[in-house]
Amino acid sequence: MVGDPMTSRDRILARVRSALSDVPRGEGPEDFTVPREYERTRTGPDVVELLVDRLVDYKALVHQVDDIGNAVDEALARRGARRLAIPAGVPSSWLGESEVIRDEPPLPNVELSGFDGVLTGCAVAIAETGTIILDAGPEQGRRALTLVPDYHLCVVRRDQIVRTVPEALERLDPTRPLTWISGPSATSDIELNRVEGVHGPRTLEVLITP
Amino acid sequence: MNAFVGMPSFPKASSKSVSDAQLRHNLRKATHTIRAKRALVVDEQPDWAALRSAGAAIKDRTLRHLDVYLERLEEAVTAAGGTVHWAADAAEANRIVTGLVKATGETEVVKVKSMATQEIDLNSALEAEGITAYETDLAELIVQLGDDWPSHILVPAIHRNRAEIREIFLSKMAAWGRPAPADLKDDPRALADAARLHLRERFLSARVGISGANFAVAETGTLVVLESEGNGRMCLTLPETLISVVGIEKIVPTWQDLEVFMQLLPRSSTGERMNPYTSMWTGATEGQTFHLVLLDNGRTSVLADEVGRQALRCIRCSACLNVCPVYERAGGHAYGSVYPGPIGAILTPQLKGMAGPLEESLPYASTLCGACYDVCPVAINIPEVLLDLRSKVVTRGHHGQRLAMGAARRVLDSPRWLAVAQNSAGRLRHWTPRRLPGPLSAWSDTRDVPRPPKESFRQWWATR
Numbered sequence: 001m002v003g004d005p006m007t008s009r010d011r012i013l014a015r016v017r018s019a020l021s022d023v024p025r026g027e028g029p030e031d032f033t034v035p036r037e038y039e040r041t042r043t044g045p046d047v048v049e050l051l052v053d054r055l056v057d058y059k060a061l062v063h064q065v066d067d068i069g070n071a072v073d074e075a076l077a078r079r080g081a082r083r084l085a086i087p088a089g090v091p092s093s094w095l096g097e098s099e100v101i102r103d104e105p106p107l108p109n110v111e112l113s114g115f116d117g118v119l120t121g122c123a124v125a126i127a128e129t130g131t132i133i134l135d136a137g138p139e140q141g142r143r144a145l146t147l148v149p150d151y152h153l154c155v156v157r158r159d160q161i162v163r164t165v166p167e168a169l170e171r172l173d174p175t176r177p178l179t180w181i182s183g184p185s186a187t188s189d190i191e192l193n194r195v196e197g198v199h200g201p202r203t204l205e206v207l208i209t210p
Numbered sequence: 211m212n213a214f215v216g217m218p219s220f221p222k223a224s225s226k227s228v229s230d231a232q233l234r235h236n237l238r239k240a241t242h243t244i245r246a247k248r249a250l251v252v253d254e255q256p257d258w259a260a261l262r263s264a265g266a267a268i269k270d271r272t273l274r275h276l277d278v279y280l281e282r283l284e285e286a287v288t289a290a291g292g293t294v295h296w297a298a299d300a301a302e303a304n305r306i307v308t309g310l311v312k313a314t315g316e317t318e319v320v321k322v323k324s325m326a327t328q329e330i331d332l333n334s335a336l337e338a339e340g341i342t343a344y345e346t347d348l349a350e351l352i353v354q355l356g357d358d359w360p361s362h363i364l365v366p367a368i369h370r371n372r373a374e375i376r377e378i379f380l381s382k383m384a385a386w387g388r389p390a391p392a393d394l395k396d397d398p399r400a401l402a403d404a405a406r407l408h409l410r411e412r413f414l415s416a417r418v419g420i421s422g423a424n425f426a427v428a429e430t431g432t433l434v435v436l437e438s439e440g441n442g443r444m445c446l447t448l449p450e451t452l453i454s455v456v457g458i459e460k461i462v463p464t465w466q467d468l469e470v471f472m473q474l475l476p477r478s479s480t481g482e483r484m485n486p487y488t489s490m491w492t493g494a495t496e497g498q499t500f501h502l503v504l505l506d507n508g509r510t511s512v513l514a515d516e517v518g519r520q521a522l523r524c525i526r527c528s529a530c531l532n533v534c535p536v537y538e539r540a541g542g543h544a545y546g547s548v549y550p551g552p553i554g555a556i557l558t559p560q561l562k563g564m565a566g567p568l569e570e571s572l573p574y575a576s577t578l579c580g581a582c583y584d585v586c587p588v589a590i591n592i593p594e595v596l597l598d599l600r601s602k603v604v605t606r607g608h609h610g611q612r613l614a615m616g617a618a619r620r621v622l623d624s625p626r627w628l629a630v631a632q633n634s635a636g637r638l639r640h641w642t643p644r645r646l647p648g649p650l651s652a653w654s655d656t657r658d659v660p661r662p663p664k665e666s667f668r669q670w671w672a673t674r
């Protein structure tokens with residue numbers, strides 16, 4: 001261990017306390033009020049339509065489908081993808097004809113690069129912002145799985161879609177590792193031109209199911 | 211990467227590599243594009259004003275009881291298997307991080323763009339101990355390979371055009387790892403692909419990652435990083451050891467509070483409804499070893515200033531840069547620190563103290579038009595803090611300095627002069643002196659003194 005962490009801890013806390021000498025002694029954190037007049041929920045267009053609109057705006061590919069197995073096969077065929085990595089808990093009913101390898105035990109990260117793509121579910125989707133949130137649940141897997149392969153095919157159930165950001169946070173468990181995805185990876189670093197796909201998957205395809 | 215060496219040597223150094231015309235052109239394009247996008251997505255949010263008040267109040271609550279929240283955060287992170295370190299200043303933070311990296315036996319680390327680690331110049335400290343830090347954000351990569359300084363919080367390489375970037379990739383990538391393809395074209399897609407290949411090997415082999423954080427939730431111990439490219443996700447998830455250096459002001463009290471900032475930040479920053487990627491993790495995650503380094507480095511002095519304290523609310527969105535007429539002309543490098551633009555003008559002198567001519571001149575790098583205050587998602591009254599800092603400069607200055615400041619003030623902020631100038635800018639623009647007197651000359655020597663805008667900001671805003 002470098003230095004003496006106790007000393008700096010005490011020093012910083014003491015500096016903070018003396019810096020705040022203007023704050024009334026008796027004031028507790030909750031006594032300082034935060035106005036929360038913002039809208040935690042809203043009404044508006046159908047959440048599915050809204051989510052589709054926002055995802056398309058981000059250059060994601062989106063389909064509303066009934067039969068997941070078929071839709072997965074079609075999506076993979078369109079792309080010419082053959083080998084897919086999937087989280088341990090993806091139900092077999094999602095899998096058509098394609099060759100899949102379950103991430104159980106975890107595949108070495110270097111090997112993930114060799115897959116044509118990854119198929120997962122999600123925890124929550126936010127319609128207004130076009131965001132899909134993964135919480136490392138059985139259908140979503142660890143975070144690296146949806147990051148290293150170049151193509152992410154994601155199944156979103158209608159009952160997982162909420163309208164607003166506050167509604168989404170309410171449904172999430174902060175102790176789980178969370179990944180919020182809004183469209184494919186992108187950069188605007190070169191003369192402000194948007195380029196999709198720098199390090200994350202260059203293609204995000206979403207299947208919305210009943 | 212080079213350290214910021216302060217004024218005036220830095221502007222001299224930068225003016226060699228960056229032609230003013232190019233920089234100004236790029237900056238103008240960047241600030242105007244982002245500004246327009248931001249306005250659109252902010253208008254889309256019907257409760258923006260209420261979110262802004264909530265955001266400001268949540269940050270004020272945090273700051274007024276920072277000791278409580280720091281202890282709470284430490285407890286939560288520790289309970290979740292992380293280790294918390296406290297760093298009083300840059301040197302200590304660098305010692306802690308360097309020690310942690312050395313303990314892993316590694317000599318290479320991957321980094322996510324982070325202003326806190328730039329502020330403490332961590333890369334140089336690591337280098338001195340034989341550890342190479344690889345920046346992985348595309349713009350930071352461009353800056354690092356080009357051996358220069360970031361010029362904007364959000365688009366750090368905005369001073370480089372595509373042809374320059376191609377040149378940098380071709381000549382420098384090989385020395386850092388996978389070379390750029392010999393037939394590299396200069397279109398953004400090809401350049402991004404070259405960066406993707408170059409960095410992929412690095413991500414997959416790195417065993418230590420270093421990041422900052424946008425937010426740290428005291429209640430749960432959750433850290434939050436917003437980004438676009440996925441380099442953040444790579445650095446945060448693939449290495450076995452993750453070290454996050456986080457300013458003590460980055461705390462928000464509760465999980466629910468994130469609902470405010472996850473709306474305010476992306477829309478204010480890149481003008482998107484949501485940034486492409488956000489990672490949130492609590493303590494040691496998915497088998498990783500996690501260290502959180504809590505950084506003071508001057509923040510407690512800012513906290514002690516009742517007027518200046520509000521600068522610590524800043525969520526680093528860069529909206530204030532994009533509306534600032536001075537920033538648009540001067541560019542990020544002129545502010546001599548990692549915090550450019552209006553927020554830099556109030557944060558740098560407060561963090562470093564009025565240490566020299568640069569710090570003393572920064573409070574004058576403003577027309578006080580108020581645009582920064584209007585766009586700030588946490589309602590930091592930047593003009594108020596600027597005026598307060600100016601009065602401190604004037605009171606403590608020597609007689610000569612006082613005169614110089616007086617002169618500068620007449621140029622830059624006499625309300626009457628400015629009002630006249632703004633209304634008849636066409637004629638009066640040419641009256642602006644090309645060079646500021648006294649200590650300010652360092653600031654104006656390498657760039658044109660900002661001209662008053664053709665149309666006052668408020669007129670422009672009203673007719674927008």
Ligand code: SF4
Nearest residue numbers: 524525527528530586
């Ligand atoms: S001062 Fe306000 S507008 Fe400027 S970067 Fe900070 S939060 Fe954004």
